[in-house]
Amino acid sequence: xxxxxxxxxxxxxxxxxxxxxxxxxxxxxxxxxxxxxxxxxxxxxxxxxxxxxxxxxxxxxxxxxxxxxxxxxxxxxxxxxxxxxxxxxxxxxxxxxxxxxxxxxxxxxxxxxxxxxxxxxxxxxxxxxxxxxxxxxxxxxxxxxxxxxxxxxxxxxxxxxxxxxxxxxxxxxxxxxxxxxxxxxxxxxxxxxxxxxxxxxxxxxxxxxxxxxxxxxxxxxxxxxxxxxxxxxxxxxxxxxxxxxxxxxxxxxxxxxxxxxxxxxxxxxxxxxxxxxxxxxxxxxxxxxxxxxxxxxxxxxxxxxxxxxxxxxxxxxxxxxxxxxxxxxxxxxxxxxxxxxxxxxxxxxxxxxxxxxxxxxxxxxxxxxxxxxxxxxxxxxxxxxxxxxxxxxxxxxxxxxxxxxxxxxxxx
Amino acid sequence: xxxxxxxxxxxxxxxxxxxxxxxxxxxxxxxxxxxxxxxxxxxxxxxxxxxxxxxxxxxxxxxxxxxxxxxxxxxxxxxxxxxxxxxxxxxxxxxxxxxxxxxxxxxxxxxxxxxxxxxxxxxxxxxxxxxxxxxxxxxxxxxxxxxxxxxxxxxxxxxxxxxxxxxxxxxxxxxxxxxxxxxxxxxxxxxxxxxxxxxxxxxxxxxxxxxxxxxxxxxxxxxxxxxxxxxxxxxxxxxxxxxxxxxxxxxxxxxxxxxxxxxxxxxxxxxxxxxxxxxxxxxxxxxxxxxxxxxxxxxxxxxxxxxxxxxxxxxxxxxxxxxxxxxxxxxxxxxxxxxxxxxxxxxxxxxxxxxxxxxxxxxxxxxxxxxxxxxxxxxxxxxxxxxxxxxxxxxxxxxxxxxxxxx
Numbered sequence: 001x002x003x004x005x006x007x008x009x010x011x012x013x014x015x016x017x018x019x020x021x022x023x024x025x026x027x028x029x030x031x032x033x034x035x036x037x038x039x040x041x042x043x044x045x046x047x048x049x050x051x052x053x054x055x056x057x058x059x060x061x062x063x064x065x066x067x068x069x070x071x072x073x074x075x076x077x078x079x080x081x082x083x084x085x086x087x088x089x090x091x092x093x094x095x096x097x098x099x100x101x102x103x104x105x106x107x108x109x110x111x112x113x114x115x116x117x118x119x120x121x122x123x124x125x126x127x128x129x130x131x132x133x134x135x136x137x138x139x140x141x142x143x144x145x146x147x148x149x150x151x152x153x154x155x156x157x158x159x160x161x162x163x164x165x166x167x168x169x170x171x172x173x174x175x176x177x178x179x180x181x182x183x184x185x186x187x188x189x190x191x192x193x194x195x196x197x198x199x200x201x202x203x204x205x206x207x208x209x210x211x212x213x214x215x216x217x218x219x220x221x222x223x224x225x226x227x228x229x230x231x232x233x234x235x236x237x238x239x240x241x242x243x244x245x246x247x248x249x250x251x252x253x254x255x256x257x258x259x260x261x262x263x264x265x266x267x268x269x270x271x272x273x274x275x276x277x278x279x280x281x282x283x284x285x286x287x288x289x290x291x292x293x294x295x296x297x298x299x300x301x302x303x304x305x306x307x308x309x310x311x312x313x314x315x316x317x318x319x320x321x322x323x324x325x326x327x328x329x330x331x332x333x334x335x336x337x338x339x340x341x342x343x344x345x346x347x348x349x350x351x352x353x354x355x356x357x358x359x360x361x362x363x364x365x366x367x368x369x370x371x372x373x374x375x376x377x378x379x380x381x382x383x384x385x386x387x388x389x390x391x392x393x394x395x396x397x398x399x400x401x402x403x404x405x406x407x408x409x410x411x412x
Numbered sequence: 413x414x415x416x417x418x419x420x421x422x423x424x425x426x427x428x429x430x431x432x433x434x435x436x437x438x439x440x441x442x443x444x445x446x447x448x449x450x451x452x453x454x455x456x457x458x459x460x461x462x463x464x465x466x467x468x469x470x471x472x473x474x475x476x477x478x479x480x481x482x483x484x485x486x487x488x489x490x491x492x493x494x495x496x497x498x499x500x501x502x503x504x505x506x507x508x509x510x511x512x513x514x515x516x517x518x519x520x521x522x523x524x525x526x527x528x529x530x531x532x533x534x535x536x537x538x539x540x541x542x543x544x545x546x547x548x549x550x551x552x553x554x555x556x557x558x559x560x561x562x563x564x565x566x567x568x569x570x571x572x573x574x575x576x577x578x579x580x581x582x583x584x585x586x587x588x589x590x591x592x593x594x595x596x597x598x599x600x601x602x603x604x605x606x607x608x609x610x611x612x613x614x615x616x617x618x619x620x621x622x623x624x625x626x627x628x629x630x631x632x633x634x635x636x637x638x639x640x641x642x643x644x645x646x647x648x649x650x651x652x653x654x655x656x657x658x659x660x661x662x663x664x665x666x667x668x669x670x671x672x673x674x675x676x677x678x679x680x681x682x683x684x685x686x687x688x689x690x691x692x693x694x695x696x697x698x699x700x701x702x703x704x705x706x707x708x709x710x711x712x713x714x715x716x717x718x719x720x721x722x723x724x725x726x727x728x729x730x731x732x733x734x735x736x737x738x739x740x741x742x743x744x745x746x747x748x749x750x751x752x753x754x755x756x757x758x759x760x761x762x763x764x765x766x767x768x769x770x771x772x773x774x775x776x777x778x779x780x781x782x783x784x785x786x787x788x789x790x791x792x793x794x795x796x797x798x799x800x801x802x803x804x805x806x807x808x809x810x811x812x813x814x815x816x817x818x819x
Binding site (some may be wrong): 018022024028029091102103110156171178198261262263266267269284286294298 | 446711765
């Protein structure tokens with residue numbers, strides 16, 4: 001330990017009460033930031049995962065413009081070729097094919113419009129949570145032809161129960177009328193109202209026959225092994241698809257492009273979070289600036305003496321900065337530790353938000369929210385605290401350089 | 413006199429007082445401003461929800477909300493309207509509507525929509541549609557084939573003004589009724605979802621198409637400001653036959669927004685406390701400092717016979733003045749920023765999809781709520797005095813002899 005560090009350390013403990021209060025202020029803000037950031041990240045992950053798992057997938061391969069227009073004619077003509085590409089990418093966890101179009105669905109008593117989706121029962125179960133969301137009846141099996149799954153709210157609107165018949169009437173890919181009758185095999189509830197109100201699922205084979213799709217599909221839905229693999233998978237699919245000669249270009253879209261609302265919603269939440277945190281840190285910085293200022297003004301005389309016996313102003317600045325940074329670092333480290341402990345506790349237990357479950361279920365979050373401690377959430381907030389306190393400490397530490405020994409020694 | 417003394421005491425060290433004052437000012441300013449912005453988001457959501465066909469309250473046939481279909485329409489609206497004239501305050505406005513699910517289609521596309529049959533004049537006073545036409549014209553009283561379509565739906569259908577749009581829905585006898593309309597106007601709404609969901613035709617046109625006679629699906633009411641909605645609702649419930657009609661307030665009709673409002677209060681509270689704690693450390697430290705460097709002075713005062721309570725009071729008065737000045741400046745700054753923002757608002761158009769995902773309107777205007785301002789100020793003042801009590805008791809308990817000996 002050099003003499004400078006030793007001096008700084010002793011200076012800190014000349015007034016333990018003051019130092020402890022300062023450290024607590026820093027620790028408090030660090031703790032809060034660790035917890036809040038973990039909480040935000042945790043809820044984003046839940047939101048992304050729910051949307052991804054219910055329906056959208058991490059990535060989709062679609063015909064160009066299909067995302068905006070959803071026209072039945074915009075198809076992926078040869079899904080087997082895409083599948084061959086996907087089989088070569090190790091980060092792909094699972095994939096499935098879907099056909100999708102808007103049609104009229106009617107029960108004996110009611111008629112309404114719905115999105116009819118053709119799914120591959122075996123593959124769909126690996127990709128989406130649909131199978132687990134079936135609350136009544138059972139999920140489609142590979143042998144099923146004229147069976148369908150239906151959302152709970154749509155079933156209610158159509159006054160349909162398990163085993164009832166449903167007529168589907170729409171327009172096929174070639175412009176002819178597409179019509180079929182299916183039996184309800186399962187009713188699901190995802191608690192995202194819009195999804196439960198607007199869709200039925202039938203086997204992909206049936207879909208392709210009824211809508212004259214031949215072998216074509218509309219979406220190839222891909223689940224990555226982890227969220228961080230998405231960008232890499234996207235690149236490799238794109239490069240390999242390019243090699244596949246297709247009459248019409250295919251597009252590879254990741255979840256952010258598939259759900260621009262979710263991405264922007266997350267960005268907005270992050271930005272507003274930043275504003276809150278910045279203001280909070282600013283208040284903390286001003287709260288502790290006084291401690292740092294005081295540390296020099298009550299010692300003006302002492303500095304005068306030190307300068308008179310030959311201490312350079314640079315060295316004084318250094319000692320002062322070591323002093324304030326030691327305070328900050330102790331505060332930050334204890335903040336990170338306490339914050340991480342608190343986060344881990346709630347990470348295992350969850351935080352009860354059942355009072356707001358109406359609100360949260362629309363974002364795919366159930367009544368409990370789980371913060372998620374990551375390196376980023378544990379470090380970034382406290383680093384911001386450190387940066388701003390450093391700026392606050394800089395002012396007094398530089399001020400000391402302008403002291404003149406004679407005047408300083410006369411100070412009371 | 414002792415106010416003056418305290419005021420001079422806090423300015424004995426200008427720099428220190430300024431620093432802590434700035435902390436208090438930023439604290440108060442951010443509490444009030446961010447509180448107002450959060451309220452503004454909520455107010456925008458609710459205003460948007462109310463004007464998107466909800467109104468302050470709605471009357472339906474029993475069961476319509478669970479099952480918005482043609483069977484649950486109200487066959488005799490005249491009787492309800494008579495009751496409304498009796499019960500509602502004079503300046504209230506209402507609109508009667510037919511509202512059913514339908515399928516819209518043209519040569520290339522088809523999609524599920526909500527068909528709304530409106531009375532153009534009264535609807536314009538109740539919901540957003542009267543002011544939302546961006547191209548073409550609004551519906552006229554007798555406009556048997558005109559339809560208003562949202563801009564987003566128009567894009568999706570690759571069609572334009574003057575083209576045909578066919579609507580299909582189930583009529584009262586359970587058959588599919590279809591009718592072709594001409595697009596006479598295009599409307600813009602706060603949310604793309606609204607533009608995609610609703611199409612508007614005149615009420616007689618929809619009644620004819622659906623075989624409804626005079627029947628309607630809902631009545632939406634806008635009440636004059638500051639009306640006690642729950643009182644009106646219970647009066648309406650008494651005036652209408654309970655076994656046929658239901659009355660709901662916007663709180664029940666907009667569960668999403670209501671839930672947001674409910675967690676907002678808690679959230680604002682937490683934010684206030686967090687900011688306060690951050691500045692509380694500074695207040696304690698600064699006051700402690702101010703007390704300890706005047707140890708001799710307090711010792712002398714005590715030696716001269718001053719009551720410890722007076723010393724306590726003197727220190728607390730200093731804190732009070734400090735907090736009070738900070739509060740005044742902080743409030744003024746906050747109101748100024750709110751005033752500046754209330755003209756232009758915060759434009760989220762660049763993130764419109766995100767705003768829509770979160771259910772927020774595209775432009776946020778801050779909204780001041782009296783109770784938030786009271787709460788922010790009283791938290792700072794009361795808790796501020798509470799934490800200053802610690803240095804103040806320290807000062808009151810200095811022993812004269814020891815304190816005088818202190819250098």
